[in-house]
Amino acid sequence: MKSHVKAVVIGGGVVGCSVLYHLAKAGWTDIMLIERSELTSGSSWHAAGGFHTLNGDPNVAKLQAYTVQLYKEIEEISGQSCSLHLTGGVMMADTPERMDFLRLAHAKGRYLGMDTELITPSEAKAMFPLMDETNFVGAMWDPVEGHLDPSGTTIAYSKAAKKLGAEIVLRNRVVDLTQQPDGTWNVVTEQGTVHAEHVVNCGGLWAREIGRMVGVELPVLAMEHMYLLTEPMPEVEEFNKSTGREMIGVLDFKGEIYTRQERNGILLGTYEKACKPWSPVNTPWDFGHELLPPDLDRIAPSLEIGFKHFPGIEKAGIKQIINGPFTFALDGNPLVGPVQGLTNFWCACAVMAGFSQGGGVGLALSNWMVHGDPGFDVWGMDVARFGEWAGLRYTNAKVRENYSRRFSIRFPNEELPAARPAQTTPLYDTMLANNAVMGDSWGLETPLWFAPKGKEPKDIVSFHRSNDFGPIGEEVRATRERVGVTEIANFAKYEVSGPGAEEFLNRLMTNRMPKTGRIVLTPMINEFGKLIGDFTIAKASEDRFMIWGSSAAQKYHMRWFEKHLPKDGSVRIHRFDQTLVGLSIAGPRSRDLLQKLVDVDISTKAFRFMDFREMAVGGAPCLVNRITYTGDLGYEIWMAPAYQRLVYKAIKDAGEEFGLVDFGMRALLSMRLEKNFPTWFRELRPIYGPFEGSMDRFIKLEKNDFIGREAAAKEQAEGPKLRRVSFIVDAADADVMGDEPIWAKVSKDYGSVEKPHGYGAPRFDTSGKEVRGSKAAEGASAVRGIVDGEWRVVGWVTSGGYAHYVQKSMAQGYVPAALAEDESAGLFEIEILGHRRPARINIEAPFDPSGEKMRT
Numbered sequence: 001m002k003s004h005v006k007a008v009v010i011g012g013g014v015v016g017c018s019v020l021y022h023l024a025k026a027g028w029t030d031i032m033l034i035e036r037s038e039l040t041s042g043s044s045w046h047a048a049g050g051f052h053t054l055n056g057d058p059n060v061a062k063l064q065a066y067t068v069q070l071y072k073e074i075e076e077i078s079g080q081s082c083s084l085h086l087t088g089g090v091m092m093a094d095t096p097e098r099m100d101f102l103r104l105a106h107a108k109g110r111y112l113g114m115d116t117e118l119i120t121p122s123e124a125k126a127m128f129p130l131m132d133e134t135n136f137v138g139a140m141w142d143p144v145e146g147h148l149d150p151s152g153t154t155i156a157y158s159k160a161a162k163k164l165g166a167e168i169v170l171r172n173r174v175v176d177l178t179q180q181p182d183g184t185w186n187v188v189t190e191q192g193t194v195h196a197e198h199v200v201n202c203g204g205l206w207a208r209e210i211g212r213m214v215g216v217e218l219p220v221l222a223m224e225h226m227y228l229l230t231e232p233m234p235e236v237e238e239f240n241k242s243t244g245r246e247m248i249g250v251l252d253f254k255g256e257i258y259t260r261q262e263r264n265g266i267l268l269g270t271y272e273k274a275c276k277p278w279s280p281v282n283t284p285w286d287f288g289h290e291l292l293p294p295d296l297d298r299i300a301p302s303l304e305i306g307f308k309h310f311p312g313i314e315k316a317g318i319k320q321i322i323n324g325p326f327t328f329a330l331d332g333n334p335l336v337g338p339v340q341g342l343t344n345f346w347c348a349c350a351v352m353a354g355f356s357q358g359g360g361v362g363l364a365l366s367n368w369m370v371h372g373d374p375g376f377d378v379w380g381m382d383v384a385r386f387g388e389w390a391g392l393r394y395t396n397a398k399v400r401e402n403y404s405r406r407f408s409i410r411f412p413n414e415e416l417p418a419a420r421p422a423q424t425t426p427l428y429d430t431m432l433a434n435n436a437v438m439g440d441s442w443g444l445e446t447p448l449w450f451a452p453k454g455k456e457p458k459d460i461v462s463f464h465r466s467n468d469f470g471p472i473g474e475e476v477r478a479t480r481e482r483v484g485v486t487e488i489a490n491f492a493k494y495e496v497s498g499p500g501a502e503e504f505l506n507r508l509m510t511n512r513m514p515k516t517g518r519i520v521l522t523p524m525i526n527e528f529g530k531l532i533g534d535f536t537i538a539k540a541s542e543d544r545f546m547i548w549g550s551s552a553a554q555k556y557h558m559r560w561f562e563k564h565l566p567k568d569g570s571v572r573i574h575r576f577d578q579t580l581v582g583l584s585i586a587g588p589r590s591r592d593l594l595q596k597l598v599d600v601d602i603s604t605k606a607f608r609f610m611d612f613r614e615m616a617v618g619g620a621p622c623l624v625n626r627i628t629y630t631g632d633l634g635y636e637i638w639m640a641p642a643y644q645r646l647v648y649k650a651i652k653d654a655g656e657e658f659g660l661v662d663f664g665m666r667a668l669l670s671m672r673l674e675k676n677f678p679t680w681f682r683e684l685r686p687i688y689g690p691f692e693g694s695m696d697r698f699i700k701l702e703k704n705d706f707i708g709r710e711a712a713a714k715e716q717a718e719g720p721k722l723r724r725v726s727f728i729v730d731a732a733d734a735d736v737m738g739d740e741p742i743w744a745k746v747s748k749d750y751g752s753v754e755k756p757h758g759y760g761a762p763r764f765d766t767s768g769k770e771v772r773g774s775k776a777a778e779g780a781s782a783v784r785g786i787v788d789g790e791w792r793v794v795g796w797v798t799s800g801g802y803a804h805y806v807q808k809s810m811a812q813g814y815v816p817a818a819l820a821e822d823e824s825a826g827l828f829e830i831e832i833l834g835h836r837r838p839a840r841i842n843i844e845a846p847f848d849p850s851g852e853k854m855r856t
């Protein structure tokens with residue numbers, strides 16, 4: 001065993017082996033994988049080996065598609081078979097709502113280059129005859145699905161890595177990790193200490209324990225999971241013989257079941273409601289190649305539905321029941337990337353679908369380690385996406401909830417109840433008393449909307465407009481015409497101070513820093529010229545700046561700030577989290593209201609638009625920004641939590657004469673739509689350049705050398721490839737939710753968005769004939785593919801909804817820049833729940849386009 005390497009990867013499951021392979025492929029060959037026992041000694045060996053490309057997050061879906069495509073490559077390099085069975089698979093919908101969900105997933109697939117197709121239950125049955133198709137209303141076919149040999153695949157990765165020069169050390173547990181003053185690591189193992197520049201936690205079932213070695217409690221939990229294998233079934237053999245094909249994979253939402261052919265029988269797995277965590281506090285180090293005792297009673301309700309939906313399986317004898325543990329993060333996606341607060345400590349764990357995601361995780365992480373950037377939009381699996389609130393107990397509750405509804409639909413207006421309330425502001429009880437419907441905003445309870453008196457404060461979950469539509473409209477109108485107040489504790493807040501503060505911010509941000517007492521809006525970009533942040537910055541004094549940003553990105557941004565902090569101590573960063581909370585008042589009477597609460601002049605000239613002041617509001621020391629996300633005249637008022645009730649009461653009392661209303665986050669988001677304001681993580685993400693994001697006026701290339709300046713200058717000189725645009729949509733009773741395809745009728749080619757990768761299993765129709773390409777659309781209800789006559793998919797929606805004041809359905813999204821700028825380009829349609837609705841680009845904000853109201 002070497003005593004010094006560039007990187008140590010801990011864990012020889014499928015993920016560790018994939019990370020090792022990708023690091024070696026990227027040129028880091030002085031690397032070592034250390035495995036406690038033999039390879040696949042965690043959850044990898046007993047996996048069902050299924051793989052698929054679909055994921056709720058389109059960016060993770062892309063990495064899953066990459067994983068599937070990779071298997072041929074590692075087979076070739078290693079000479080080891082993965083026993084790949086590319087059968088294709090279907091997702092079965094038993095209700096119209098689940099069919100809506102499939103329509104949405106299918107629509108997303110258009111610009112992701114996926115070749116999915118909506119088919120009838122009978123068409124699905126033709127490929128999996130054991131089902132009773134009368135239980136279903138429709139299905140979605142995905143040709144890029146199948147199964148493989150989990151151990152063979154893990155070994156193929158490891159052999160391919162070894163061929164490229166990586167070392168693998170078996171039967172050697174890592175017992176401790178200690179960081180050296182220079183940021184490198186001593187990896188203490190049973191066989192001695194290895195010094196490494198980087199450490200990667202691929203500990204799978206033990207990832208949490210490895211995190212604890214460096215003082216981090218990762219939000220990951222192992223759950224017991226069962227699947228059963230039947231005896232050989234004559235029906236399966238007969239199908240194989242008569243068609244010359246294997247049966248496909250089937251996913252049944254209702255039963256939370258997956259099933260497929262395994263040898264001459266069937267494999268059927270469940271995500272049961274009565275799920276059970278495994279080793280919820282500490283994972284035993286002596287657990288290895290063993291299984292957990294099966295518990296048929298626990299999965300009986302799922303099996304009951306399964307046997308009803310797939311009566312062909314019920315008759316078969318059960319040969320074996322596998323019960324094994326595997327890990328999940330809170331939302332079911334992996335935890336990947338550098339851990340904030342530590343140097344050179346990386347994670348690739350909580351990978352619950354190692355055979356769908358392992359390749360993509362390995363690629364993203366190796367890019368990140370070797371080139372400083374994952375190369376993709378990996379926010380959906382970034383280890384920084386959860387905060388300190390995601391502790392052991394929170395994780396336990398949330399992972400169980402996620403597991404038990406693994407295949408359930410999450411409606412766009414659905415808030416999930418587990419582990420709530422976690423964090424609350426001092427106004428929590430007041431908001432409940434005001435009939436607020438609360439939502440979870442990065443672990444913080446936040447008012448979403450206010451139900452009318454006498455009505456239960458509860459969302460009716462739906463893909464369509466729901467019971468919040470009327471009340472949100474009221475909140476918006478009252479705010480726009482009079483004045484409204486809302487809680488804004490769910491923003492991120494930082495203070496950057498010290499003699500080097502301004503220089504530091506100038507180096508990180510694309511806009512000039514403000515003068516004392518003023519505010520600027522500024523994006524932040526990385527070396528590659530991609531958007532990684534969007535902030536409001538106020539200069540409080542010569543060497544003190546206040547910064548506000550996206551709540552969910554707090555750890556993500558802190559990681560970036562810390563990476564670039566000068567080593568000489570001239571800059572300090574403080575993240576307030578919930579030690580600073582806020583209220584925003586907005587609307588034409590907001591100044592009159594605020595004037596009653598302060599003892600200084602806040603007239604237009606004395607307190608201008610984009611001014612910042614420290615002042616007492618209702619007697620409480622506050623920081624006040626003359627700015628609001630509603631795009632109206634308004635103020636953001638920030639205070640210590642101890643003063644929040646005092647300030648809120650003062651606002652409510654003073655507001656009575658002006659007809660003040662409470663409004664929630666949904667009204668705020670509706671109001672920003674009619675101002676064409678973007679949101680972070682929706683419109684602004686690390687896959688877009690600042691000019692693509694239409695942030696042109698905040699990019700000051702001439703100010704000084706800032707990170708990403710060169711790349712931004714290049715983007716500007718060459719012209720952005722994409723453009724963020726705003727649309728007005730002729731919607732019916734459903735508005736866009738995000739991720740819908742944008743169609744255009746175009747007479748020329750404006751550049752392709754994404755082409756189908758054309759890699760997948762052919763589909764067969766009820767008569768056994770192969771159906772391929774556009775022919776597969778014949779007879780199917782939905783138009784498939786990215787071209788339909790003169791219409792083609794030209795982009796995707798990032799977010800939208802109903803803009804209540806201007807009474808229009810609106811959407812924001814990306815299309816090729818040339819198309820956005822061509823006024824004669826033609827017509828647009830946005831596909832909402834399978835229906836293409838006419839849409840038109842809307843350049844001027846429909847509400848107060850000149851910005852006069854907010855400047856008044």
Ligand SMILES: Cc1cc2nc3c(=O)[nH]c(=O)nc-3n(C[C@H](O)[C@H](O)[C@H](O)COP(=O)(O)OP(=O)(O)OC[C@H]3O[C@@H](n4cnc5c(N)ncnc54)[C@H](O)[C@@H]3O)c2cc1C
Nearest residue numbers: 011013015036041042043044048049050174204353354355
């Ligand atoms: C019943 C069941 C069915 C499944 N079906 C599927 C499926 O169909 N498709 C799919 O994609 N996924 C499936 N999975 C999930 C899949 O198994 C996991 O996604 C995958 O195994 C995760 O791999 P990993 O490398 O992260 O972790 P693991 O496989 O747990 O590997 C971690 C490795 O790290 C080693 N290790 C830990 N700590 C140390 C230490 N301190 N020192 C040295 N070595 C250490 C362990 O010994 C182990 O070998 C299933 C899981 C189960 C249990």
